[in-house]
Amino acid sequence: MKNEILYSVKAQRGPTLRCKGWKQESLLRLLENNMENAERPERLVIYGGIGKCARNWESYHAIVDALINLENDETLAIQSGMPVAILVHQSTPERVVRFLADHLELRPYQIFPVDGRVCMGDLMELYALDRRDLKDVPFTPALPGDLAKGESFAEVLRWRDQLLFHPYDSFSPVVDFLTWAARDPQVLAIAQGDNEAAIGRLKRCLETEHGTTGYEELRAFCTA
Numbered sequence: 001m002k003n004e005i006l007y008s009v010k011a012q013r014g015p016t017l018r019c020k021g022w023k024q025e026s027l028l029r030l031l032e033n034n035m036e037n038a039e040r041p042e043r044l045v046i047y048g049g050i051g052k053c054a055r056n057w058e059s060y061h062a063i064v065d066a067l068i069n070l071e072n073d074e075t076l077a078i079q080s081g082m083p084v085a086i087l088v089h090q091s092t093p094e095r096v097v098r099f100l101a102d103h104l105e106l107r108p109y110q111i112f113p114v115d116g117r118v119c120m121g122d123l124m125e126l127y128a129l130d131r132r133d134l135k136d137v138p139f140t141p142a143l144p145g146d147l148a149k150g151e152s153f154a155e156v157l158r159w160r161d162q163l164l165f166h167p168y169d170s171f172s173p174v175v176d177f178l179t180w181a182a183r184d185p186q187v188l189a190i191a192q193g194d195n196e197a198a199i200g201r202l203k204r205c206l207e208t209e210h211g212t213t214g215y216e217e218l219r220a221f222c223t224a
Contacts, residue, residue, distance in 0.1 A: 074088050088114070089114065143169070153177040
């Protein structure tokens with residue numbers, strides 16, 4: 001398995017097609033673009049100090065090789081930055097299946113012949129299965145720095161900026177900040193993206209007496 005460490009990656013541009021279809025090519029370029037703008041590309045760290053685009057360099061090169069050789073009617077399954085399975089059409093030649101399995105270091109039980117194409121969205125249905133032994137341990141976001149000591153988000157922002165890395169850091173400080181803003185008579189407007197907890201606070205803004213305006217971008221019906 002290829003284990004070369006890349007200290008810089010340049011995303012492919014232009015009309016040159018390296019894969020067997022533009023869907024595969026777009027995913028490969030997306031991966032390369034993440035690496036091109038990564039914080040620590042030699043460690044595969046994209047952002048936040050720990051967010052990686054692949055589990056290790058073997059997995060990174062395996063993903064690249066798989067995308068280059070993936071047919072238009074095949075699907076590559078990746079879990080936590082590591083290839084774990086490939087879905088191939090029943091008519092796929094055996095030599096192609098062996099090639100993909102060898103490059104991804106997959107065992108026979110990880111190759112799934114299917115009669116027709118499989119939509120990647122359909123794979124999420126598998127997560128609904130009651131198989132905790134096959135799932136990763138749920139991740140619990142943390143509170144950074146002074147917020148973990150009990151300081152409010154609003155108080156921290158009075159004297160310095162506070163950068164939150166989602167989903168690694170908890171979203172609760174943002175929700176608390178919206179609650180504080182909804183009660184502050186000096187706040188004239190609030191803009192917030194699509195988040196269920198935040199939307200609840202924005203609705204509360206609309207109900208306050210001091211006339212704060214809640215503006216929810218992306219999902220207009222949520223402000224109704």
